[in-house]
Amino acid sequence: MxxxxxxxxxxxxxxxxxxxxxxxxxxxxxxxxxxxxxxxxxxxxxxxxxxxxxxxxxxxxxxxxxxxxxxxxxxxxxxxxxxxxxxxxxxxxxxxxxxxxxxxxxxxRAKPAASPLKTGTAIKFEPEILSLGEMLAGVPKTGTVTLVNITDEPVLITQAKPGCGCTTLGWPKDPIPPGESADIDITLKPGVKLGVSLNKKVTFMIDGYAPQVLSVTGDVAQYVMIEPDVLNAPDMTPTVSDVGGTSQVADGADETTEIRLTATDDMPFKILSATPPIILDMPGEASTEHVLEIDWPTWNETGKSVKVAIATDHPKAPTLSTLIKRSARDRRRPIPPTPKLDNRANRMPNLLMAARTGNIDQLRLEIANGADLNVLDPESGRTALHHAARKGDYEMAQLLVEKDIRLDAGDRSGKTALTLAAENGHKQLVAMLIESGADVNTRDMIGGSPVLWAAGLGSFDTVSQLLEAGADVNIVDVNGMTPLHWAASVGGPDSVNAIIKAGAKIDNTDNISGDTPLMRAARSGKLASMVLLVDAGADLSKTDVNGQNAFLVAAASGDVDKIKVLVDAGSDIQSKDTRGWNAMDHASNRTDANRQAVMDYLNTLAISSENGDDTPDRPAP
Structure with missing residues (x-):
């Protein structure tokens, strides 16, 4: 109330x-x-x-x-x-x-509080810093780091986050038991700049613990110095003169006129190519110093690139580059829109369109009308002969070769028509180009040659043709790969045999992982290729950057037949790599169906030795 x-x-x-x-x-x-x-x-x-x-x-x-x-x-x-x-x-x-x-x-309602992170570190990196040592500009290098669980409980890595420049194929998906370890491969790819030290990071996210960071380092040495660091481009834009209203190109008094390359190790080297092709009178001889004159009109016509890359045959400086500083007016001018695909025919010469589509009648017509046979494809830098060689069009290629055409012109990657024909297995076309005078030892941007590409991608016929024509069987690309490396890894046994008979060095190691051709064959090649290498006297004890010989590589690759060949040849079955892993460790680390078969065979080796066999016993994993 x-x-x-x-x-x-x-x-x-x-x-x-x-x-x-x-x-x-x-x-x-x-x-x-x-x-x-x-x-x-x-x-x-x-x-x-x-x-x-x-x-x-x-x-x-x-x-x-x-x-x-x-x-x-x-x-x-x-x-x-x-x-x-x-x-x-x-x-x-x-x-x-x-x-x-x-x-x-x-x-x-109040949300339940998140569980606090555990104190301390969960894993130990071995090595503490992954140092990849000396590296080549633009060439990736891979190293292995071991993650050791230093706690008294299983540790789960939930993610590995590589920093800029680093890559990793993954991380251990299963928990690492206390006191045990897991390996992870990390690849670092440097840029093209020389004389720099690299320091990248990989962050490991760990369940229940604070993230841990691994440093990955490397040094890109400067074996060839390129000067200047920046090229000053002229203003190529036509301007209207104050006198008479005539059109003229702006004054280029401040432009850079030449590029100087000097070997700091006094090793003579050749200039293979330039991208874009803005060098006048490309030198053909090897020298410790090259002075290259710049063709600015060609630079203007090819799109005014902000960088020029120069390929050499120097084993430690395969690619060098320098920046191009455009004029102030060029920088202010908006970049024209990219033409639509349906306008492609309007911007590509008819001769190239005929070669790309295999229209030989149109090609004949263009030749009769005086078309430039050496005109470049704006997309790939290829000529009409390149397109005919890649497609294996013998009639079209012959028609072009009979005219005034550059046989050894390189495309944007430096590959010639002979290289394209060889790597695609077109033996008749290879024979015709060789007879017409094509260079069998020309080098591309990564130091590859026709026989090197044919060994991996071509056929026995094209490999044999090139070797008979004088191709260098021991040519080495920027990664240290030889024709025998390529043939043993992804080529055929016939090619391996032909290359061995031509005098190839059997035990060359590459610059990436220290692999010999035998290791390549043990990892991914054909069994017959590996047998040929063993019979040719390949060194069974040679090891790669991880301390693995061919026997350990075969065990890790899961091929029992390859392991048997290497054991019969006298491989040390007690060998261990730099981590202390033996063959059984590598075999048990696999997760596929071959795992058990390899482990069973390795156990048989141990049983045989225990019964008095001459084969030495395998230590317990």
Whole structure:
């Protein structure tokens, strides 16, 4: 009850007992109307339902004890329970509304606190810093780091995040048991800049522990110095003269006119190519110093590139580059939009279109009309002869060769028509190009030659043709790969045999992983290729950068037949790599179907030695 003269009090009650709310008289009339409407709505119940229940009141008290504030519909007071008041929902209390109200309460609940990270480190890196040592510009190098669990519980690596320049094929997906380890290969690819030290990071995310960071370092030595670091390009834009209104090219007094390359190790080297082709009178002889004159008009016509890359045959400096600084007016000028594909025919010479599509009649017509036979494809830098050679179109290639055409022109990668014909196995076309005077020892941007590419991608016929024509069987590309490496790895046994008979060095090692041709054959080559190398006297004890010989490589690769050949040839089956892993360790690390077969064979070797066989026993893994 209210006392006369005092402000009216309005009792707001819902399904639970509500506190009294006192209102000013200025708002009372509106409040009474709203509250009356709410109370009428709350009284509409189905038969058998009560406005409140003992269970609901208990829930209210429980929520209050827990510090949970009931939700409200109007913002003035609670009008419905967040729990059902009976087993059967009312017209107002649908399951959807109950769930929604429950969610409203849940939002107010405090989230469980995240588990704190464990103190200390979980893994130890071996080595602590992955140093890849001396590296070649632009050539990736791979190293292996061992992750050792130094805790007393299994450790799970959830992610390995390599920094810029680093890559990794993955990380151990299973937990590493206490005291045990797992290996991960990390590859670092330097840029083309010489004389720099690299320091990259790989971050390992570990379940329950703070992340750990591994440093990956390397040094890119400068064996060939390129000067200047930046070329000043002239303003090639025609301008209107103040006198007479004539069009002329702006003055290029500040332009750079030459590039100087000097061998810091006094090793003579050749210039193989330049991309874009802006060098006048490319030198053909090897020298410790080259001065190259820049062809700025060609630079202007080929798109005004901001960099020029120069390929050499120097084994430690295969690619060098320098930046080109365009004029202020060129930098301000917007770059024209890239033409649509349907306009491609309009910008590509008809001669090249005919060669690319194999339209020999159109090609004849273009030749008759005096078309430039050495015109370059704007996309690949290839000539019409390149396209004919790659496709194996003998008739078209012969038609072009009979004319005044550059047989040894290189495309953007430096490959000639002979290289393309050889690596695609077109033996008739290879024979015709050789007879026409094509250079069998020309080098591309990575130091490859026709026979090197033929050894890996071509055929026995093209390899034999090139060797008979005087191709260098021991030519080495920028990665230290020889024709025998390529043939042993992905080529055929016939090619391996031909290269061996031509006088190839059997035990050359590459610059990437220190592999010999025998190791390449053991890892990915044909069994017959490996047998040929063993019979030719390949060194079974030679090891790669990880301390693995061909026997360990074969065990890691999971080929029992290859392992047997190497064992029969006298391989040391007790050998271990730099991590201390033996053949059984490598075999047990596999996850495919070959794992058990290799392990069974290695166990047989151990049993044989225990029974008095001459084969030495294998140490326990």
């Amino acid at each position: 209210t006392n006369p003269g005092s402000p009216p009090e309005v009792l707001l009650r819902g399904t639970r007992e509500a506190p009294l709310v006192q209102m000013n008289t200025t708002h009372s009339r509106f409040a009474v109307l709203m509250i009356t409407a709410l109370m009428i709505a709350g009284c509409k119940q189905q038969p058998g339902q009560s406005s409140s229940s003992t269970e609901d009141q208990a829930a209210t008290a429980k929520d209050a004890d827990a510090g949970i504030k009931p939700t409200t519909d109007s913002g003035l007071s609670p009008t419905r329970s967040t729990r059902a008041t009976s087993d059967r929902p009312s017209a107002r209390q649908t399951p959807e509304s109950t769930d929604r109200a429950t969610r409203n309460v849940e939002i107010g």
